[in-house]
Amino acid sequence: MDAQTKLELEAAAFRTLRAHLMKKRTDVQNIDLMNMAGFCRNCLSRWYQEAAHDKGIKMSKDEARELFYGMSMEDWKANYQTDASEAQKADFEKSVEQNSGK
Numbered sequence: 001m002d003a004q005t006k007l008e009l010e011a012a013a014f015r016t017l018r019a020h021l022m023k024k025r026t027d028v029q030n031i032d033l034m035n036m037a038g039f040c041r042n043c044l045s046r047w048y049q050e051a052a053h054d055k056g057i058k059m060s061k062d063e064a065r066e067l068f069y070g071m072s073m074e075d076w077k078a079n080y081q082t083d084a085s086e087a088q089k090a091d092f093e094k095s096v097e098q099n100s101g102k
């Protein structure tokens with residue numbers, strides 16, 4: 001496979017993942033993603049921002065999040081985010097400890 005085709009396939013897979021998380025699975029909270037996969041929508045938007053910076057494109061955290069989420073973070077939170085349960089918070093703390101090497 002040539003490099004351009006590989007790049008296009010990777011970009012298509014990313015767009016599909018983004019659409020899945022932003023349109024089909026808005027019920028899955030970021031804390032759930034962090035607890036299960038070790039990354040969330042905010043991580044993906046940060047990676048997007050970092051890739052832009054690598055290309056010399058200035059992009060703030062808020063700009064990257066808005067591009068990734070398709071709306072402002074405030075709108076996302078108002079429409080989709082729920083308060084984390086005590087169990088979710090405990091799972092998050094365990095995952096942080098496991099990933100920090102403690």
